[in-house]
Amino acid sequence: MEKRGITRREFVKAGLLTAAAASLGAGVFKPTGLWAATPTIKGPIKLGYQAIMSGALAGYGEFHKMGVQMAVDELNADKGIAGAKVEVEFRDSTLKADEAIKNARYFVDSWGADFLGGIDSSGQALALAPVMAELDRILMVTHAATEKLTEQQVFKNGIKQVFRICTPTYQDGNAAAFVAKDLPAKTWATISPKYEYGYTCWNMFKETLGKLKKDASFTAESWAPFGTTDFRPHINTIMDAAPDGLYSTEWAGELITLVKQANQAGLFQKIKHVMFPVGAAMDALEGLGQEMPENIWISGRYFFLYPADNKNRAWVAAFKSRWNHFPAYVSETGYSTLFALKKAIEATGSKDTAKVIQALEGMEIDTPAGKRVFRKEDHQAMYDVPWGLTKTDAAYPFKVMGKQVMVRAKECFNRPPFEGAGTKPPF
Amino acid sequence: MLQSIVHVCLAGLSIGMFIWLVASGLTLIFGVLKVLNFAHGTFYMLGAYLCYWILGRMGENFWLGLIIGPLVVCAVGFVIERFFLRHVYHLALPYQLLLTFAFVLIFDDAVKILWGAGSLGSPSVPGLSGSISILGRNFPTYSLFIIAVGPFVAIAMWAFLEKTWWGKIIRASSSDRDMAAALGARVPALFTAVFVIGTWLGALGGGLAVPYVGLLTPGMGEAIIIDAFVVAVIGGLGSLKGAFFGALIIGLLSSFGTRFIPTFDMFLTFILMAAVLLWRPQGFFGEAK
Numbered sequence A: 001m002e003k004r005g006i007t008r009r010e011f012v013k014a015g016l017l018t019a020a021a022a023s024l025g026a027g028v029f030k031p032t033g034l035w036a037a038t039p040t041i042k043g044p045i046k047l048g049y050q051a052i053m054s055g056a057l058a059g060y061g062e063f064h065k066m067g068v069q070m071a072v073d074e075l076n077a078d079k080g081i082a083g084a085k086v087e088v089e090f091r092d093s094t095l096k097a098d099e100a101i102k103n104a105r106y107f108v109d110s111w112g113a114d115f116l117g118g119i120d121s122s123g124q125a126l127a128l129a130p131v132m133a134e135l136d137r138i139l140m141v142t143h144a145a146t147e148k149l150t151e152q153q154v155f156k157n158g159i160k161q162v163f164r165i166c167t168p169t170y171q172d173g174n175a176a177a178f179v180a181k182d183l184p185a186k187t188w189a190t191i192s193p194k195y196e197y198g199y200t201c202w203n204m205f206k207e208t209l210g211k212l213k214k215d216a217s218f219t220a221e222s223w224a225p226f227g228t229t230d231f232r233p234h235i236n237t238i239m240d241a242a243p244d245g246l247y248s249t250e251w252a253g254e255l256i257t258l259v260k261q262a263n264q265a266g267l268f269q270k271i272k273h274v275m276f277p278v279g280a281a282m283d284a285l286e287g288l289g290q291e292m293p294e295n296i297w298i299s300g301r302y303f304f305l306y307p308a309d310n311k312n313r314a315w316v317a318a319f320k321s322r323w324n325h326f327p328a329y330v331s332e333t334g335y336s337t338l339f340a341l342k343k344a345i346e347a348t349g350s351k352d353t354a355k356v357i358q359a360l361e362g363m364e365i366d367t368p369a370g371k372r373v374f375r376k377e378d379h380q381a382m383y384d385v386p387w388g389l390t391k392t393d394a395a396y397p398f399k400v401m402g403k404q405v406m407v408r409a410k411e412c413f414n415r416p417p418f419e420g421a422g423t424k425p426p427f
Numbered sequence B: 001m002l003q004s005i006v007h008v009c010l011a012g013l014s015i016g017m018f019i020w021l022v023a024s025g026l027t028l029i030f031g032v033l034k035v036l037n038f039a040h041g042t043f044y045m046l047g048a049y050l051c052y053w054i055l056g057r058m059g060e061n062f063w064l065g066l067i068i069g070p071l072v073v074c075a076v077g078f079v080i081e082r083f084f085l086r087h088v089y090h091l092a093l094p095y096q097l098l099l100t101f102a103f104v105l106i107f108d109d110a111v112k113i114l115w116g117a118g119s120l121g122s123p124s125v126p127g128l129s130g131s132i133s134i135l136g137r138n139f140p141t142y143s144l145f146i147i148a149v150g151p152f153v154a155i156a157m158w159a160f161l162e163k164t165w166w167g168k169i170i171r172a173s174s175s176d177r178d179m180a181a182a183l184g185a186r187v188p189a190l191f192t193a194v195f196v197i198g199t200w201l202g203a204l205g206g207g208l209a210v211p212y213v214g215l216l217t218p219g220m221g222e223a224i225i226i227d228a229f230v231v232a233v234i235g236g237l238g239s240l241k242g243a244f245f246g247a248l249i250i251g252l253l254s255s256f257g258t259r260f261i262p263t264f265d266m267f268l269t270f271i272l273m274a275a276v277l278l279w280r281p282q283g284f285f286g287e288a289k
Helices: A008-024 A055-077 A097-111 A122-135 A147-156 A174-180 A196-212 A232-241 A252-264 A282-291 A310-323 A329-348 A353-360 B002-033 B040-057 B062-083 B093-115 B141-163 B165-175 B177-182 B187-213 B220-235 B240-260 B262-279
Strands: A045-051 A086-092 A115-118 A138-141 A162-164 A187-193 A217-224 A245-247 A273-276 A364-367 A370-374 A387-391 A400-405 B131-134 B137-140
Touching (some): A045 A055, A045 A097, A055 A086, A086 A097, A115 A329, A122 A138, A122 A162, A138 A329, A138 A353, A217 B262, A310 A329, A329 A364, A329 A370, B002 B040, B002 B131, B002 B240, B040 B062, B040 B187, B093 B220, B131 B141, B141 B165, B141 B240, B187 B220
Parallel strands (some): A045 A115, A187 A245
Antiparallel strands (some): A387 A400
16 A cells, blocks of 8 residues: 655654754755755646647647646646646647737736746747747747747847747757768758748758868758648659758658658668658657668657666656657657746745746756756757667667767757857857 | 659649649539538548548558548538538528538547547558659659549549530539529439539548558648649639649649749749739639629
């Protein structure tokens, strides 16, 4: 039988220690660890969370929800956050900027949210930032990747209310270039999304690889609009250019379609070095199954087999047993958002926006994805995600990362002040 | 260069034929019933999901799924026409759009409940998953099959409408409902039949999309319906011949655009549509009113 509550002996021990600590005075001795008295905050702590829950990308919303719900249940089964119950409400962001703003206003003005989280599209994140300053609530971005959010809105424009817990485009563009420099490929081409995210990543990849490998050249670009279901004309463009390497930031369903159609066209036999910065996302891996070729370079914002430590293993197992899915990266970022907020709120003893911002800046936290540090200047979470080569593993019905290469966040993330010498890799 | 042009052409043809399969049902329904069926994309989606589902149950038999799936969707189409749409024929166009759009929302959510909100990767079809070498570059066999299916459906529809007794009645009812009814045609039943045939075409397009796109998502019908509408407008609303050639033009335009003028490829289709609306508002094959 499981014992509820604490035994009398523990109670006495705790009481003695707390009394001892108190007698020494708060300024002299701060109780830490197990015996620290957690500050108690009145009322529920409310998180308004929005993600895409309709249309072709609705699956992402589901995975956001699974991670967030798991964290909320875990917290409430324990002591909540600083003794307060955690409440969460989900809304469909529809990927449109005006809808994201409407949701944010509803959350804060009508529902009484203390914190906001979520956001999948870069366009939404950029539009929402000034609104967060006006509403004066913290927004933890869990998916949108544009570096302009943290470099410009947070660092340059001083919107301190915005934080990002997922890796930004640096992982997709810069880190990819570090991997590409060691490959025997000189000419590179791309099939990428015909919007901000696709352009930004390719430019970053070109710029960084150009610096790391002087003889690298970039021979063809084919931009696929959102919702492309037929990549054959794009594949033709690339095969005409016949580059040594292909770099593509296609993601979700479009990546699945691209890979299937590239298989049929025999692209992977002709082009030996292929990089998919978002290829390690669970939806792409599971959707492609064995049709994902071997030896393709993939990465993501989190990969469920990394880090191979107990914390991550236990979390993945708990996630799998609860939802019967492996966690997608948005599940991890959604889940960790709540624990980051918990740590910051409990450190400062208040849910006051300004105080929690201060606590989050420079804060270090252990999460399933490993150790994260929120960089003080731009509020970007610094943590490492590997790049790896796809390979078959009998334990999974899809391809996983075999050989891994780690490009550390501190080596490949742009650095404040983001302009001038020494702000872009290589450092 | 020749290799590239041939392959761009083939890709364009397969894109076009695909749009045609979806646009044909839409055009047929508009031509006869004068209803702009927004839910046509939904039939496409349902066709795809059912085909996928049967494919998983019946021992990987794609062809069985392709036959049964669209037939099940036909039953849905029958219910929609018989019990809902029929009551708004006499109302203004916005009511028909609203009603059909309601079905889009209902079935999108139904699909999410039944199959989940995430995208499903579909298995490849045995026998058609390979590719053949054309001028030294691989082209998928399945795309060639689609290129063949398109004209086949077009000829079958033409023969049915122009050469059969049923086709004559349908054409008569479409040009003058009241006169056809006065002469003894059972117009309501006929309308139901035409709607069901249109539904079948949309669902067939969805079923054929399973191995072609390789992916099923709850919103998949909305993307294709826009292309189908564009094609129907360019060809002339209600004209099957127009939809066929409109689809060919759009397919080739998007394929050549992507390859040779990538900066403007997204606009080409809409520039063409705008031009048609300006100078030939009835479309290439539409009748001037």
